[in-house]
Amino acid sequence: MSLVNAADSLEKQNQKLQIIAEALMNRVEYGTEQSGAAYAQFERAALLEKRVRARTLELERTLDLLHESNAQLARANDETEAARRNLADAIETVSEGFALFDPSDVLVMCNSRFCRDFRDTAENLTPGLPFVEYVKKISLSQYLALPQGMTADRWAARRLRRHQDRRVMFNVQLTHDRWLQVSEHRTANGGTVVLQTDVTDLVRLERQERDKLKDKQTRMIRATLDHLNQGVCVFDESARLLGWNDKLGTLLGVPARRLHLGASFFTLVEQLDEDMAFTRGIDRAGFAKWARTDGPRDPISFEVRRGGSETLQIFGRSMPDRGFVISVTDVSAEREAAQKLFELNEILEQRVMERTLELEDALSAAERANASKSRFVAAASHDLLQPVSAAKLYIASLADRCTTSEETSILTKAESALSGAEQIIEALLDISKLDGDGLSFDVRAVPLRDVLRPLRDEMEVLAANKGLRLDFVESGLMVESDPAYLRRIVQNLLANAIRYTDSGRVLLGVRRNGGSARIEVWDTGPGIAEDDQSSIFEEFRRLDTSASDNDGLGLGLAIVERACARLGHPLGLWSQPGHGSCFMVNVPIAGLAGPSRDVSRRTPKPIGVAQAGMIALLVENDPQMRRAVSILMESWGVNVIEAEDAASAHELLEDLQINPDALVLDYQLGPGPSGVDLYKSICEMAGPLPCAIISADRSADLRATCKALAVEFMQKPLDRQKLGQFLNLVAHQMQ
Template identity: 65%
Template sequence: MMLVNPNDSLERQNEKLLRIAESLMRRVEYGNSTSNDAYAHFERSALLEKMVQQRTLDFERTLDLLHESNNQLAKAHRETETARRNLADAIETVREGFALFDPDDILVMCNSRFCRGFRDTVPRLRAGLPFREYVDLVSRSKHLQLPADDTHATWAARRIRRHQDRHVMFNVEIAGDRWLQVSEHRTANGGTVILQTDVTEIIRLERQERNRLKDKQARMIRATLDHLDQGVCIFDENARLLTWNAKIGDLLGIPTVHWRLGASFRGLLEQSLDDLAFSPASDRAMFLDWSAETGTRGPISFEIRRNDRQTLRIFGRGMPDLGFVMSCTDMTAEREAARQLHELNEALEQRVLERTLELEDALNAAERANASKSRFVAAASHDLLQPLTAAKLFVSSLTDRCQDEDSARVLAKTESALISAEQIIDALLDISKLDSDGLKFDVRPVPLRDLLSTLRDEMEVLANRKGLDLRIVDTGLVVETDPGYLRRVLQNLMGNAIRYTQSGRVLVGGRRDGKSLRLEVWDTGPGIAEEDQSAIFEEFRRLDKTAGVSEGLGLGLAIVERACTRLGHPLELRSIPGKGSCFMVTVPIASRTEPKRPDVPRDSHDLSIEGSPLLVMAVENDPPLRRAITILLESWGIEVLVAGSGEEALELLDDLGIVPDALLLDQQLGAGMTGTELYEHLTAQYGLLPCSIASADRSQELRDTCDHLGIGLMLKPIDRQQLASFLSQASTMRPSS
C-alpha cells in the first residue's frame, strides 16, 4: 500500500510526505514512550524522510529538464518565425507574382505582386483561399480580356482543366494592352507554385517585329514582281485583284487605269478579249470557269495569240487561302525560234536523206568494186600459180643437170624468187578470201593434238636450221573453229617467231580460261615497241627495213588479224623490246562433237533447203528500220515479206496465199494490234510458226507473254548474231520440199 498517489504532482506528493513525517514525529515525541513500537515508528520515519529527500531530488531534476525543454521550444519558435519572415521577405522581393498552394489546393501565401493586374481580386486573396475560388475571382475580374467567342465560365473551366497538368504555361491579356505569362509547377509534396510574369514588352516587341517583317516582305514581293520578266497578278478567293506588276498590263494590252485594287478578274479579262485569240476557242470558257471556282483550284496552263503577233503563255495556280495567282509569259521569240528550228530540221532531214542515199549508192559501188577486186585477185592468183608451178619444175630439172657452180647459184636464186612470188600470190589469195563477204568458214570441233602435231613436223626443220629450241606443249582439248584457218594463223605466228628470233627458243601452248582456250606463241626475239604494235598487222608492213623477200613479205600478220576477226577469235599481243613477244589467240572450247553451223549466214545456201531460200515475214512500223531489216536479210539470200502493221500483214498473206517459214514481229505496231496479238492471229490461221518478237520493251510482262506463247524475244537494238541464230534454227525447222 502506497502512502501517496503517484498520479499527483511532485508538489502535492511532497506536501503529503511532509505531513506524514510531522505526524510521525509528534507520535514519537508525545506518544507512549513505554510502547514497544516506538522504535519501529522511528525507523519508519527515518525511511520516509530518506524517500522524501530522493523524491525532492527527482523533482528538482525534472524541473531542470522542463526548463531546458521550454528554452529549446522557445528557440525553435523564434527560428520558425525568423524563417517565415525571411521566406515572406524573399517572396516579396521576387519581381513576378508568386503564390503557393498546399497539396489540398489551399492558398498558403502569396506576395503583393500576385494578381496585381487584377486589382479587384487582391482584397480577397488571403491564406486558406481554395484554388477554385481563386480561378473564379480571376475569371470574373473586369480587367481580364477574354478571347473572342469566350465567356467567363468557359475560361474558368479551361483553367481548371489545365491545372491538372504537372507543368502549365500560358499568356493572359489584361486591360490596357498588357500581358501576363502564367506558369504552374508542382512541388515535391504535391503543392502548386504559381508565377505571374509581366511580358507586355516582349509581346509588343514581337508584334512590332512581326509588323516590320510583314512590311519588309511586302516590299520584297513588290520588288520581285516588278523585277520579273513575266506578268504576274494575284487575286483573292472572290477573284478580286490584290497585287500585280506593270508587265502584266503590257503583255495583255490592258490600260493602266483598269488595274486597281479590288478589280474583278472577269472585268480585267473583258478589257482584252477582243485582242486575244484562244486556241482552241473552248479555252476561253474554261479559263473563266476556272477563275469562278469557289474551292481549291488546280493548275491551269495554255497559250493565246494577241493581235496575231504575240504568243503568250498563261499559267494559273490556286493558293491555300482559296485565292489564285496568274502569270503571263511572252513566248513569241521561243515559238519563232521553234518554227525556224522545225524548218531547219526539215531541211536537214531532207539533206541527210539525200546524203544517205548518196552514201548508199557510194557504199554499193564500193562493195561492188571490192567484190570485183576480190574476184579479180582470186582469178589472177589461180591463173598465175599454174605457170609459176611449171617454171619451178623447169628450174628444178635444170638444177639436176647443171654442173657449173655459177649457173647453179643463179638457178637457186631463180627458184627462191619463184617461191617468194608463189608465197605472195598465196597471201594475196588468202586476204582476198578474208575480205570477201561470200567466204564460208567450216567451223567444227577440232582436236588440237592433231593440228599441233602437224605444225611441229613443219616448224622443227626451220627451228633446227637456226639453232632454236622449239617447244610445243601438247593438249587434248577440242576447240570450235575452222581447222584450215586456225592452222594458217598458228603457222604464220610460229613462222614469224622463228624468222625474227636469232637465239633462244620458241614456246607454243594453251591456257584454259573458263569456256575458252588461249593459244600462246612465245619467242625470245627482239620484241616490238608499243608504238609499232598496231602497225605490224598492216599489209606489206615490216619493221626490219633491211630484210629481204625471203625473210617475210609483210602479209602474214595481216592474214592472221583478218582471219581472227572473221572467226571471232580475239587476238592479243604482249611484247617487251629486247626480251621477246607473245601472240595470243582465244578460241572457244567445243561443247559437242558434231560440226557447228556458222553463226552468221553469208549466202543463200546458209539459210535454204535444197536450193529453196527461206521466206520470212517481217512486220515493223518504223520505215527506216523496216528497210534496214529487209536489206540485211536479202543480203543473206532470204526472201522477205514486209508490212508496217498487223492488219497489213494479214491482208498481204491472204492476198498471196502463202505461208512464211518464220516471223519477225515488232511488238509496238501503232494503234492496231501488238506483235504478240498478231502472232496469235497468224497461228490460229496457219498453225505454229517460228517467231521472234523484236521490242525495246524490257518489262517482265512482255517476257512472260513470250514465254507463255513459246516464242523468242530480241531486245532492240537487234543483235546481228542473235538474228542469224534465230533464222538458222527456223531454217532447220522448215520441212523439206
C-alpha cells in the first residue's frame, strides 16, 4: 500500500511527504529511547526522507521540462498560425483562382478568386467540400457555357475523368464570352492544387488573329484561283457556290451573272451549253446524282466536248465538311496529240508488219539457202570422196612401179595431199550432218572407259612422235551420250592439243561436276588469247601461231562445238597464253537425271518449234557457251539474237524494234545487272515474256526468285532436253 496517491499533483504529494516526515520525527523524539523498534523506525524514516528529497528533485526537473515544452508548443502554435496567415495572405494575392485539395480529394483551403466567376457557387466552397461535389456545383452553375449538345451530367463526368490524369489543363467557356483556363498540379503527398486563370483576352486576341489569317488566306486563295490555268469552283454541303475563278466561266461557257455566291450547283449544271456533250465517264444526270450524295463522295473524273473541237476534263472531289470542289481543264491539245499519235502508231505498226513479213520472207529464203547449202555440201562431199579415193588407189598402184627415190617422194606428197583433201571433205560432211534437221543421236548409257581407253592407245603414238607425254586418268563413271559422237569430240580435242603443243605433256581426265562428268583435255601449249577464244570455233579458222608444224584443217573445233550443242553437252575453255589450255565437255551422268529422262534413242529437235517461227533472245557473257546454245537452238529452227550483257541486249532490242517470243538469260552477266534484273526491265517495256534463267548457282534463294517471277530455272551444265521442252512449250503458246 502506498502512502502517496500517484494521481495527486507533485505539490500535493510533496506536502504529504513533509507531514509524514514530521510525524515520524516527533514519534522518534518522544518515543521510548530503549526500544530497538523505535530506532529502526527512525532509520527507515531517515532513509525515506532521503528518497523523498531525491524524488522531489526529479519532480522539480520534470516540471521544468514540462513548462519548457509547453512554452515551445505555444511558440510552435504561434508560428503555425503565422504561417497559415502568411499562406492565406499569399494565395489571396495570387491573381489566379487557387484551391488545395488533400489526398482524399477534400477541399483544404482556397482564395477569394477561386470560382469567383461562378457567383452562384462560390459561397458554397468551404473547407471540407469533396472534389466531386465541387465539380457537380460547377456543372450546374448558370454561368457555365456548356458546349452544344452537352448536358451538365456529361460535362461533370468528363471533368472527373480528366481529374484522373496526372497532368490536367483545359479551357472552360463562361457566359458573356469569357474563358477560364483550368489546370491541376499534384503535390508531394498526393493532394491536388487547382488553378483557374482568366484567358478571355488571350482567346479574343487569338480569335482576331485567326480571323485576320483567314482573311489573308482567303485573299491568297482567291489570287491563286485567278492565276490557275484551270477552272475551279467550291460548293458547300448544300451544293451552294462558295468560290470560283474567272477561268471557270470561260471554259464552261457560263455567263458571269450566273456565277454568284450561293448559286445552286444543280441550276448551273442545267444551264450548261446544249452543245456540251458528256463523252467519257458519266452523263449529266450522273454528275448531278454525285453532287446530291449525302456523306463521303468518291472522286470522279470525266470528259466533255464543247463545240465539237474543245475537250474538257472535269474532276470532282469531296471535302471534309461534306462540300466538294470541281476543277475543269482544257485537254484539247493533249487529246489531239494523242489522236495523232494513235494514227502514227497505226502507220508504224503497219510498216513494222510489212517489214516483219519481209524479214520472214528473207529468213525463209536464208533457211532454204542454208538447207540447200547443207544438202549440196553433203552431196558434193559424197561425190568428191569417190574420185579422191580412186586417185589414192591409182597412186598406191604406182608406188610399186617407182624406181627412184625422187619418184617415190613425189608419189608420197601426192598421196598426202589427197589424204588432206579427203579429211577436209569428211569434215565438211560431218558439219553438214550436224547442221541438218534429219540427224538423230543414239543416246544411251556409256561407260567412259570404253570411250577414253581406245583414244589413249590411239593418241599415244601421235604424242610420242612429237616427244610429248600423254597422261590418262581412269574413270569408272557411266554417262548419257552418243558414244560415236562423244568419241569424235574427245578425239578432236586430243588431236588439237597434241598438234599445238611442242613440248611438255597432254592430260586427259574426268571430274565429277554435280550431276555431270566433266571431261577435261589439258595441254602445255602456247595458250589462246582471250580475244581469240571465241573465233577458234569458226570453220577454217586457225590462229597464226608458230606452235604447230602441222597446218591442220581448221574444222576440228567447229565439229566439236556443233556436236556438243546438238547433244546438249556444254563446252568450256580455259586458256592462258604461255601456260597452256584446257577444253572441257560436261556430259550427264547416267542414272542421275530422274525417271523422266529418256536414255534411249531420242529426237534432238523439239516438235513444233521450227514451224512456229520463234525469235529468242539469248544473253550469255561466256562466248563459248553463248555460241554453243545459239547453234543448238538454231538447229531446232529457232531464230536466235545474241547479246553478251544487259546493256547490249537493250541496245539490240531497240535497234531491231521487235519483241522476242522467248528469253534465255544467264543469271551471272558479269558487272552490271543480273539476268533476273534484265528480265524485269524487258518486261517493263514489252510486257511478260516466257523466260528461262540459266545459272550454275544452285542456291534456294535464286530458285525462289525464279519461282516468284514465274520463270524457268535451268542449271548448268545445261540440259538440252529441258531447254527443248521450254521452247516447245513457248511454240505451243504462240500457235
